[in-house]
Amino acid sequence: MPTPHHKYNLNYRNHFQKALIWALIAVIILFHLFPKFEQTESDYPDAININIQVENIPATRQSRYVPPPPRPAVPIPTDDELIPADETIEETNLRITPMTLTNAQAGYGVAKVTSPRLIDEVFPEYPEQDYKKGITGVVKLHVQVDAKGRVADVVVLGNTTGSDRCAGAAVQAALKTRYIPARKGTEPIASWTVRYIRFEID
Numbered sequence: 001m002p003t004p005h006h007k008y009n010l011n012y013r014n015h016f017q018k019a020l021i022w023a024l025i026a027v028i029i030l031f032h033l034f035p036k037f038e039q040t041e042s043d044y045p046d047a048i049n050i051n052i053q054v055e056n057i058p059a060t061r062q063s064r065y066v067p068p069p070p071r072p073a074v075p076i077p078t079d080d081e082l083i084p085a086d087e088t089i090e091e092t093n094l095r096i097t098p099m100t101l102t103n104a105q106a107g108y109g110v111a112k113v114t115s116p117r118l119i120d121e122v123f124p125e126y127p128e129q130d131y132k133k134g135i136t137g138v139v140k141l142h143v144q145v146d147a148k149g150r151v152a153d154v155v156v157l158g159n160t161t162g163s164d165r166c167a168g169a170a171v172q173a174a175l176k177t178r179y180i181p182a183r184k185g186t187e188p189i190a191s192w193t194v195r196y197i198r199f200e201i202d
Contacts, residue, residue, distance in 0.1 A: 065090035116145040116179040116193050124197060126164035134201060137161030139170040141195045147188040149181045161199055170197040 063097060137160035144153040154174045159167045182191035 007017045021086050044168065071182075111183060113189075113191075114183045116149070116191055118177065119149070119176035119180055122173045122176040123167035124166075126198075126199060127163065127169055130161070130163050130165055131200070131201065133163050135163050135166065136200050137163075137166065137198075139167050139197045140198070141170060142192055143174050143177075143195050144190065144192050145179045145181055146190045147181050149179045151175050151177055151179070152190070157194070166199050171198065 098118070138158070139156065139161065140158035142155040142157050143151055146152045151174060154171045156171065157166050161167070177192075177195075181188040183189065184191075
């Protein structure tokens with residue numbers, strides 16, 4: 001025996017058609033009950049009037065070029081009477097008297113200074129790490145040689161290798177190097193000299 005729910009499912013199509021007809025009738029009645037309306041101009045917002053005024057802008061004028069002040073005149077000797085006296089100078093006569101130079105003034109008797117000379121040059125050991133990496137370059141050293149020919153101080157002036165190990169090896173080798181000291185006349189003196197140490201790979 002069919003249940004009420006089953007009967008409702010069987011009459012679904014009929015119920016849907018009836019509901020659609022009643023909905024259409026309701027819409028038609030609503031259109032007839034309410035009259036048509038038209039949009040008036042008052043419904044629009046007031047237009048904004050933009051007034052553009054073009055003013056006469058004066059042309060840009062550049063300031064007047066002010067020339068630089070005149071360069072001061074250099075007084076020169078002249079015999080022209082039309083030129084003021086403060087703009088001229090009197091002619092100067094120079095008298096050069098030849099003088100005789102003594103032996104000392106001519107350079108005789110002045111002690112001659114000679115630079116230090118290498119007698120026992122020590123070459124640095126190539127740092128193994130830099131050698132394997134192929135690092136090469138030149139280390140420029142400023143070496144101070146005392147009056148006995150020993151190296152008293154070494155300063156690194158330049159290092160194109162970029163390696164502190166190469167620079168350190170160059171300094172240690174320079175400290176072990178021996179020189180004939182510089183001389184002023186016959187007297188040995190302390191002095192500075194420049195030494196270049198190259199790190200090259202054959």
